[in-house]
Amino acid sequence: MKYALAIIGAILAIAVGFFVGRSQRAVMPEQKQEQVDIYYLRADGLYKTSSAKEGEERLLEGEFRNVLAAQDKLVVASESAFLVYNLLTNQASAIEPVTPQVNYFGYAVSTDGLRVAYVKNIQLGDIGFKNELWLWDVGSGEKKKLFQEPELGADPEGVYYTLVTNGWLDDKRLLVGRAYEGASFCPFTVGTDTKLPQQCSSYGFEQIGLSDRILATDNGVAYGVKRIVFPEGGLQRDQTGLYQLVNDQKQFISADIASSLVKSGDVLYLTKLVDEANFSPIKSDIFSFNLKDESTNRLTHDATSVDTKENLRLSNKGRFLSWDSNQISTNATKVWVYDLKLNQYYPLSEGTWSAVVIEH
């Protein structure tokens, strides 16, 4: 009995020593491996490439026009359907299924990523149609019609226009407009407004010879570019360039003409037209413009007169810019990524567009 007790005591002593010793081993702090995923479109579907894995992976098959990030989901837009791809479950679901009589466009994710506005264009008979603005709640999945415009086409002399959106001014106000030969926009307060005013041009206005368009918003402040496309039209004296719009007050901040723009902190990144005589966004490069000290920095140096740079976007944590280049003669598109930390940029492969870069 004594010996048994002694043996048990010895084992206990060794075990206690073992665990105390184990606890004294050098503990390395756990470092989370960062990961960057790039989602983009090809002609046959939605694709993903990741820093964690070589190659690319097709997530969804189909013909899509645009991809937008909304919280942990991707809004995958096509004209005939509205799909959402859940990044957590890797599952896709149809918010608006394919319907021959309905077209969908104008997808706009709210600044908090919680809601997605979109336009339904519903065919009525042979020539008529109506426009409806809808809202989809990313969290609950509920859909809600915000308003509808009068039916169009009944009057053969009538004007055919479509409802259009141009992003959210803040979490409540959506920029909505009517597009005929050009598009003009005004803020629509979700939850309060029930229709669009007849005169709607306070946040962007286009007419023959003139383009004035909001390209980015940040907490109620809009950033846009006004441009005289045909100066012969008696518009020579109008001020043009990059402006910010605060409480309906337009302040020009530079003479730059850009086709797209994103804001990150105090810095605007823009696809600036190097040769402003062009009517389309060809011959453009990526520039930064610091709103505080008004300094400008040119990030890319490969503007040509045969391709465009458009659809500039910023990754969720602000390290990566992405944009689409399009070669005009062949219509070949390519996604480009600029790593602001490494100060390096590179294209993804040919035939890609509409990238969403997500940093984990």
Add this chain to the structure above:
Amino acid sequence: MPELQEEQIPVYQPQPTPPKWLLIAGGFVTILLLFGLGFWLGKGKPLPPKPTPIDPGQVLADRFSQPVAAPGQITFIFFNDANRNGVFDQNELGYSNVSVELRRRGQPSAFQTVPADTQGRVTVSGLTPADYEVRYWFADFDLGPSYGDFNMRNWYEIVTPTGASKPFPSDWESLPNETEIKVGVAEYIPDKLIVGQTQSQLFLVDPTKLEFSYGESHVFTDGNWHRFTLIGDKVYYLYNNELRQFDIKNRLTQTAIKPAYGIDDFNYRLSPDAKTLVYLDNGELSYITRDDWCGQGAIFDSEGYRLLGNLQVNFRDNQQLVAVARNSTTNIVKVYLIGCHEGRLEGFATDWALDTVAPDPVPAAWQQGNFKLDILLGEVDL
């Protein structure tokens, strides 16, 4: 079995036990040793350091970036692209007077500048693998050669393979991943020039390049006002008793009318075809015609009296002008219609109002960038 006697029976005598404290101490030491053994086993070897997390941006950049250009040697060949097609054609020659600058992407300035040799070649070697950018400089931005009374710049530009052009110095651009890079160079001709003058010099300004003038005169050095007259794409001015003409397009200075006078080189007027020069000589309207098409001398009225005035003159066309003038005898101020009559310019009094002859417009000034021209003369398309 024989019985043992009582005194023979061995008596058991227990061993003397160690003191209790010794037992406790021994046990404690044993436990401590066993604990130490367990501790040693438990601690084991130190864990290998965890690998540093890989930067995912670097992973993507390595995967998608073009291979960095660092061939053993890169040769740039600059050529005079006479037909501006961006291709080094057989009949075209190498072009010097340019240089190549290299920097690593993200750096503010060049770490290497290499001028072209007489054959237009620049060779760069020994580049370590990195992400490089290149730009091209035209070496000479001085005012350029003299064309008579004018200096004109010879500016050059780069012609790309698509036939488009870009100015010197070029913007920084990615170094092409090639071992031989051909760069076409052609003379830059502005689309148009702003023509204007200061007190005594004429300036030709390219409105897209306001750092330097494209051309300027060096004819007058006296500090007085001298009138330059722009007609079409030619500039006229009085100098050294002759009317000189500078052809802006062809960069040619020649004499238009000789001899020619203007009392102060400023108060004279030229007909639209630059064949008739009207000036004041002691208050008399005087004139000279090129090739003597209508003689020279004072302008008389149809009665044969000299016309006096302040050079308020408008040419109606190449051969007729109107002037506010005074008959030297009657002292009556009238508007005279003046034309060539019997081999000389003669004035005919009219009943037109004096304001028929528009006064000279107030000279418009022009200022952009570093340039301030006192009198804007006009624009010339090249």
